[in-house]
Amino acid sequence: MAHRDFDATSPATPPSTIEHRHQPSHAPSDHPEVATAKVGVLVVNLGTPDATDYRSVRRYLSEFLSDRRVVDYPRWLWQPLLQLVILSRRPFASGKAYRGIWNTERDESPLLTITRQQSEKLAADLHETYGDRVEVAFGMRYGNPSIEGAVRRLQAKGCQRIVFFPLYPQYGSPTTATACDQVFRTLMKLKWQPSIRTVPAYFADAGFQRALAASVREVYEREERPSVLVASYHGVPKRFLTDGDPYYCQCQKTTRLLKERLGLADDEIVTTFQSKFGPAEWVGPATVDKVADLARAGHRHIAVISPAFAADCIETLEEIEEEIRDSFMAAGGERFTYIPCLNDRDDHIAALANIARNELAGW
Template sequence: MPSSAAPSAERHVHGQPARTGVLLCNLGTPEAPTAPAVRRYLAQFLSDPRVVEIPAALWKPILHGVILRVRPAKSAAKYASIWTPEGSPLKVWTERQAKLLRGYLGERGHAVEVVPAMRYGEPSIGAQLDALRSRGVTRVLVLPLYPQYSGTTTASVYDAVHAWAGAQRWVPELRLVNHYHDEPLYIDALARRIEAHWSAHGRPERLLMSFHGVPERTLHLGDPYHCECHKTARLLAARLGLSDAQYVVTFQSRFGKAKWLEPYTEPTLRELARQGVKRVDAVCPGFAGDCLETLEEIAIEGKEAFLTSGGREFHYIPCLNDTHEGMLALTAVAERHLAGWPTREAADAEELSRQRERARRLGAAA
């Protein structure tokens, strides 16, 4: 039988006000741009059945016998090309966003804890939920930094949260953000980011909106990701005043031999150059912060593909990262999903006063 005594981190402390936390989740990153670190990361990432929907008996021999022997060194070289003195760009931006989100919510009167977490790698979702619990948090808003929902990303975050919850005696109240692909402030933030670039560098002949790819079969199985990417693109194009001929939607990061969502980003860039398009600007609206897929795959490889195919000018427009407009969008999403929870400092103080009064009355009655 399980023990009736919960770990000290889970024990209820009478008189302690219930606090609220936000778990800001991103995909993850290796700890270093080295083959061993990338191997550990890929082993966890590519073992997730949400990511690779191939029966384990068939997939594991391929993963451990081929992929993890060959790919880590190649990927490590790519990570090294975009690594910063502070570490992985993805981790740097996610940590900054978590710190800023707490501040932005605080300016609106919300007393909440905000911590960053990675689905793969460190800091893990379980470890960060433990950290929130140790701070007295009993309500957690899980906010994945994926604007568009996909079973391969958002649902995998939920899996990790529920796996952690399954091992707890006292499970905190949980809310899960599904997506924010059409959040008005998110669309406006993207538009302002692009407009600022155009103000400084002029406008391109085409704006390429590149989203992370997923296998096409996920669309036919009911995953809304493809539709949500196109809705984001339509809203952004409308906000920028672009005609259908002035922008193109593509999907990047194809892996394996299966058919993925089309059109693919690199072949599209090459075709645009062959058609005589001289300048392309690229933006990645599906990423909240710059990372390997944007800085290396688009800003470096995508640029090379376009220029070597006859294009003359290629501009990569950075992600929202820690921009004021981007943080306003995340704050709006978080605030909407926190609605109804006593997150304001005054409310927390009142709750503590009520708990103390109840404890006093119970003590007197005894």
């Protein structure tokens, strides 16, 4: 299992993380013991600040918004604006938003809590198939626990091969690509690099689609059926689409597959995009505007689902549950239902485990 109390910056590997070490055959007597070869599965999500105070949130946002995969403006233009203007104000607002959803019991963000739970359940599922031959860890692209720390922990446990599993159903350069960038940057620092396989986009995976559809059916069977299901995805600048990023198209296909599995009519589901940032033109329609349009068109009850997020986070628990809900209600809506992300649902974990098994084949 992955633990938060050890990272790549620790001076030494804790003895408890070293298992089944042995002397290599035909090695001289003074050769150091090595861990028995295993395979690792490293699940990765976006990241989170360590706390909700100004400095913690600023440090996190600086790392996130300095990533050229996320904001691709020239550094000479973007960095002064980011460091001197945006990060002088935005950490206060973001910190307030995080405090509204913070897991106070564990003193961490819900994203960190859920990703840990997913990792633990995935490890238990894979253990039934592979026993101790497969180790599971988790890391974050930004903040802690880091991808580098997770790779080093897996190496300390003897993992010479690692399946790198970004928890993004659709491929996007600001999500999947930057996570892969980071794991390969980690390899550049290692004397002995593990072999790496990266898990591709899995939005069309039958197990994932079944779990997604089941989460909708459960809500529809439990309460009055909404007139429209809004599938809200994190947005990207429109130029990403024209530059060849497949994310927008894969989001549209995710919605189509979900519509077919649920047997919905074309007017019972709509694709939208949220979390616009900066002055550039983004793909649309914008969720916050579309839900208001739906209310003004006479829809009194809608449901919103977020098929691009594997775990609930600030974009769902704060943006959808507050800003987007308020937009719908202010425009005349009467009932707003948010359908949670798949998180650590058993059917979701089973889907992730089957995807991991496919990538582990031959290893």
